[in-house]
Amino acid sequence: MSVRRIAALTAAAALTSLSxxxxxxxxxxxxxxxxxxxxxGDGALRTDLEPLTSRxxxxxxxxxxxWMSGTLGDSRLPGPSTYWIDxxxxxxxxxxxxxxxxxxxxxxxxxxxxxxxLVPPGTLRTSEQIDARFSTDTWWVDxxxxxGSDTVVLAARxx
Numbered sequence: 001m002s003v004r005r006i007a008a009l010t011a012a013a014a015l016t017s018l019s020x021x022x023x024x025x026x027x028x029x030x031x032x033x034x035x036x037x038x039x040x041g042d043g044a045l046r047t048d049l050e051p052l053t054s055r056x057x058x059x060x061x062x063x064x065x066x067w068m069s070g071t072l073g074d075s076r077l078p079g080p081s082t083y084w085i086d087x088x089x090x091x092x093x094x095x096x097x098x099x100x101x102x103x104x105x106x107x108x109x110x111x112x113x114x115x116x117x118l119v120p121p122g123t124l125r126t127s128e129q130i131d132a133r134f135s136t137d138t139w140w141v142d143x144x145x146x147x148g149s150d151t152v153v154l155a156a157r158x159x
Contacts, residue, residue, distance in 0.1 A: 039084050039112050041070025052087060056141065056154065058133045063090040063150070068115050072157065086115040087154040096150040102129040103145045109155040110142070123147040 046067050053059050067087035086109075091099075103125030111119070124144040134141035139158035146153065 039070055039072060039086075041068055041084075041112065043114060044068065045114055052085070052089060052154075055085070055136070055139055055158070056134050056156070058095070059089055059152070060092055060095045062095075063092065065089040066115065066118050067154075068112055083158055085154065085156040085158075086111040087152075087156070088115060088118050088120075089152045089154065091150050091152050093150055096145065096152070099130055099133070099143075099145050099152070100125075102127050102133070103147070104129075107142070107144060109144055109153050111153070111155055119153055120146055120149065120151055122149060124153060 046069070047065060049062055049065055051069075052065055052067065053062065065087055067085060067089075069083065069085045071081040072084055073082070104127045105125065107124055107126040109116075109119075109124065123146070125147050126142065126144045130143045130145065131141055134143040134154065134156070136158075139156050141154055141156040144153040145151070
């Protein structure tokens with residue numbers, strides 16, 4: 001048997017062993033579920049504003065907020081975490097007026113149940129321009145304006 005063939009068989013055996021060790025934690029990169037990692041958090045509903053305004057300055061000085069946060073994925077896996085924030089924020093009329101002309105599409109945010117149940121009734125308007133206003137170098141945000149109100153809904157992921 002050639003050295004190349006032995007090396008190839010050894011590498012194949014190592015990969016097979018590694019994938020067997022990962023078992024149910026392995027992620028299928030072709031699965032749509034892998035792109036929507038499960039949100040993990042403590043379930044606490046927060047109302048403090050500073051963590052939101054420091055991450056998303058476009059909020060200005062909000063009137064109020066209700067939000068939850070945590071990490072994405074499986075806490076049993078080592079390595080850096082991606083964080084998430086789902087929020088409902090009542091902004092000033094001036095901030096809402098700046099966002100309203102950009103809201104050209106309707107959408108539905110992917111929120112944890114504890115925040116989703118608090119979204120006020122109404123059509124949620126969004127666009128790539130609104131998302132870009134809220135997104136930063138470290139946070140990727142799907143932002144929605146509740147039509148006819150001063151309420152912004154955020155589904156954010158970041159480092």
